[in-house]
Amino acid sequence: MSTPDRLIEATRELLWERGYVGTSPKAIQQHAGVGQGSMYHHFPGKSGLALAAIRRTADELRAAADRSLDGPGTAYERIAAYLLREREVLRGCPVGRLTMDPDVMASDELRAPVEETIGRLRSRLTEIVREGVDRGEFDRAVVPGEVASTIVATVQGGYVLARASGSTAAFDAGVRGLLSLLAPRGAGRCAPADATPSV
Amino acid sequence: MSTPDRLIEATRELLWERGYVGTSPKAIQQHAGVGQGSMYHHFPGKSGLALAAIRRTADELRAAADRSLDGPGTAYERIAAYLLREREVLRGCPVGRLTMDPDVMASDELRAPVEETIGRLRSRLTEIVREGVDRGEFDRAVVPGEVASTIVATVQGGYVLARASGSTAAFDAGVRGLLSLLAPRGAGRCAPADATPSV
DNA sequence: GTCTATAATCGGATAGAC
DNA sequence: GTCTATCCGATTATAGAC
Numbered sequence: 001m002s003t004p005d006r007l008i009e010a011t012r013e014l015l016w017e018r019g020y021v022g023t024s025p026k027a028i029q030q031h032a033g034v035g036q037g038s039m040y041h042h043f044p045g046k047s048g049l050a051l052a053a054i055r056r057t058a059d060e061l062r063a064a065a066d067r068s069l070d071g072p073g074t075a076y077e078r079i080a081a082y083l084l085r086e087r088e089v090l091r092g093c094p095v096g097r098l099t100m101d102p103d104v105m106a107s108d109e110l111r112a113p114v115e116e117t118i119g120r121l122r123s124r125l126t127e128i129v130r131e132g133v134d135r136g137e138f139d140r141a142v143v144p145g146e147v148a149s150t151i152v153a154t155v156q157g158g159y160v161l162a163r164a165s166g167s168t169a170a171f172d173a174g175v176r177g178l179l180s181l182l183a184p185r186g187a188g189r190c191a192p193a194d195a196t197p198s199v
Numbered sequence: 200m201s202t203p204d205r206l207i208e209a210t211r212e213l214l215w216e217r218g219y220v221g222t223s224p225k226a227i228q229q230h231a232g233v234g235q236g237s238m239y240h241h242f243p244g245k246s247g248l249a250l251a252a253i254r255r256t257a258d259e260l261r262a263a264a265d266r267s268l269d270g271p272g273t274a275y276e277r278i279a280a281y282l283l284r285e286r287e288v289l290r291g292c293p294v295g296r297l298t299m300d301p302d303v304m305a306s307d308e309l310r311a312p313v314e315e316t317i318g319r320l321r322s323r324l325t326e327i328v329r330e331g332v333d334r335g336e337f338d339r340a341v342v343p344g345e346v347a348s349t350i351v352a353t354v355q356g357g358y359v360l361a362r363a364s365g366s367t368a369a370f371d372a373g374v375r376g377l378l379s380l381l382a383p384r385g386a387g388r389c390a391p392a393d394a395t396p397s398v
Numbered sequence: 399g400t401c402t403a404t405a406a407t408c409g410g411a412t413a414g415a416c
Numbered sequence: 417g418t419c420t421a422t423c424c425g426a427t428t429a430t431a432g433a434c
Contacts, residue, residue, distance in 0.1 A: 003417080018301045021221040024409055036411090038418050046410065092299055099362040100296045102217045118363040146376030153356030153373035160355040161348060163298040164317040174352035177345030181380040202399080223427060235429090237400050245428070401434075408427070416419075 004042045004052075006032040011053035016094040020050055020101045020110070051109055057094045058113040062120060069124055075132030076184055079125070079151060083175045089168040092159045122148050137184045147182075154178045203241045203251075205231040210252035215293040219249055219300045219309070250308055256293045257312040261319060268323055274331030275383055278324070278350060282374045288367040291358045321347050336383045346381075353377045 001009070010031035014023040025046050029039050043049040068082040095117050104110045125148035132138040138147070154174050161170035200208070209230035213222040224245050228238050242248040267281040294316050303309045324347035331337040337346070353373050360369035 019218070019220065019299065021218065022301055025411080026409075035417095035419055037413095037420080040411070041417060093359075096356075096359045096363075097299045099359050100218065100291055100299055102221055105362065115363050115365070118360060122360070122369075141382075142379060143376065146372045146379060148376070149357075149360060149369055149373035150353055150376030150380070153354075153360055153370075154349055154352045155356060156359040157295075157352030157354060157356030158348075160292075160295045160298050161317060161321070161352055163304065164295075164314050166314070170321070170348055171352075173345045173348035175349075177342065177347070177349030178380075180341060180345060181349070181377075183340075224429080225427075234401060236402080236431095239429075240399060399434105402432090404431080405429085406427100407429100409425085410423105412423080413421085414419100415421095416417105 003032075003034055003038060007034055007039055007042060007049060008052050008056060010034075011049050012057050012094070015050065015053055015057070015098070016091060019097060020104045023050075025049075047107065047110065050104075051113075054095075054098065054104075054110060054113050058117040061093075061095050062117055065121055065124070069128060074184075075128050075135065075137050076182060078128055079132075079182065080179055082125075083151070083155065083179060087171075089159060089162045089171045090166075092163060093156060096156045096159065118152065122152055125151050132184075138182070151178065202231075202233055202237060206233055206238055206241060206248060207251050207255060209233075210248050211256050211293070214249060214252055214256070214297070215290060218296060219303050222249075224248075246306065246309065249303075250312075253294075253297065253303075253309060253312050257316040260292075260294050261316055264320055264323070268327060273383075274327050274334065274336050275381060277327055278331075278381065279378055281324075282350070282354065282378060286370075288358060288361045288370045289365075291362060292355060295355045295358065317351065321351055324350050331383075337381070350377065 007028060010028050011023070014027055014031060018027075023046075025036075025039065028046075028049065029036060032039075039049070043052070064085065065082060068085050069078050071078055071081055073081070095114055098104045098110075098114050099118075104114065122145070126144045129138065129142065129147045129151075130144035133140060133142050133144060158171035158174040161174060162168050164170070206227060209227050210222070213226055213230060217226075222245075224235075224238065227245075227248065228235060231238075238248070242251070263284065264281060267284050268277050270277055270280055272280070294313055297303045297309075297313050298317075303313065321344070325343045328337065328341065328346045328350075329343040332339060332341050332343060357370035357373040360373060361367050363369070
C-alpha cells in the first residue's frame with residue numbers, strides 16, 4: 001500500500017474510533033507507520049487528510065448499502081436485507097458519528113460527503129418504499145419519505161443503543177421491531193383484505 | 200447561581216455542543232466566567248466536573264421522558280407524546296451523543312449514567328408497548344422489547360438525520376413514519392377485526 | 399474561595415537537511 | 417519522499433500568594 005493510502009486508512013480508523021476532534025496528526029502518523037514530514041508532504045494537513053478519509057468511507061458505505069438495496073426481491077425483502085446486513089455495530093456508523101463532531105459540521109467541505117451519503121440513502125429508500133406501496137406490499141397510508149427516514153433513523157439510533165448497552169443485541173432488537181412493524185400481512189398482523197391496489 | 204453550579208451548567212452546554220474530547224477546562228472556565236483556581240477548588244478536574252454535568256443532564260432527560268410516558272392516554276398516545284415532545288433537535292441528544300465519545304465510553308464512571316438513562320428509557324417503553332399489546336392497541340405479534348428499541352432508536356437516529364441534513368424536518372419525518380407504522384387501525388391501515396383481546 | 403504563576407505534555411504545523 | 421529540528425499556542429493540571 002502506498003504511503004498516502006496508509007495515511008488515509010489510518011485516518012479512517014481513527015475517525016471511526018475517536019472522531020475528528022479526538023484524532024491528532026501524531027496518532028495518524030503512528031497508526032500509519034509514517035513520519036511527520038511524510039504526512040505533510042502528501043497532504044496539506046489534518047483536515048485535508050480527513051477529507052480524503054471521509055470521502056473514501058462515504059463511498060464504501062454507499063456501495064455497501066446499494067448492494068442490499070439494488071438486489072432482487074420485494075421492497076420488504078430489500079429493506080430487510082439492508083437492515084440485516086453485516087455491520088460492526090459496536091463501533092458505530094463511521095459516517096453517522098461525524099454528524100456529532102463539531103469541527104466536521106463547521107466545515108462545508110467535511111460536512112458535504114456526510115450530508116450526501118445520508119441524503120442519498122434516504123432518497124433510495126424512499127423510492128423502494130414507494131415501490132412497495134405501489135405494489136400493495138405496504139399500506140396505502142404509508143408516506144414513503146417518512147418511512148424511509150424511520151428506517152435510516154432506526155439504524156443510526158441502533159448504534160447508539162448498542163454502544164450505550166455495550167451489546168449488539170440492542171441494535172438487533174430495534175431492527176427486528178421495525179421489520180415487524182413493516183411486515184406485509186405477516187403472522188396475523190393485518191387481514192389480507194385487498195392486497196392489490198384497487199385503482 | 201453558585202460557582203459550582205455555574206461550572207456544571209457551562210460543562211453541560213459544552214459537552215452537548217462539542218462532546219467530552221472537544222471540551223477543555225479553559226473553555227469551561229470562560230463559559231462559566233470562573234477562574235482557573237476556582238474550578239480546581241470545587242472539582243478534582245475535568246472528568247469529575249463532567250461526571251456531575253452528565254448526571255444532571257441524565258436526570259433531566261429522564262424526567263422529561265417520564266412527563267410524556269407517565270401521562271394519561273392510551274399506550275399509543277403516550278408513545279406519541281414522547282416522540283413528539285419538544286426537543287432542540289439540531290443540537291442532538293445530550294446523552295446519546297456521549298455514546299460516540301471514546302473517553303466517556305472508556306470510563307466506567309462516565310459511561311454509567313449514559314447506560315442507565317438509555318436502559319431505563321427502553322425498559323419503560325417496553326412496559327408501555329406491552330400494555331398496548333395487552334389492551335389490543337397493537338398487534339399481538341409485536342414484541343414489546345423490540346418495538347421499544349425501535350422507538351428509542353428512531354429518536355436517536357432522528358438526531359443524526361437532522362444534523363446531517365441541517366434541518367429538523369428529517370427528524371420529524373422519521374417520527375411520523377414510525378407513528379404511522381404503530382398507529383392502531385388508523386386511516387384504513389388494518390381492518391378493525393378483533394380489537395379487544397379474545398382471551 | 400479566588401487569583402496568578404509555573405510546568406510538562408500535546409496539537410498542528412513549518413523549515414530545511416538528507 | 418522522508419527525516420529531524422523547531423515553533424507556538426493549547427491542554428490539564430499543581431503551587432502558593434492573597
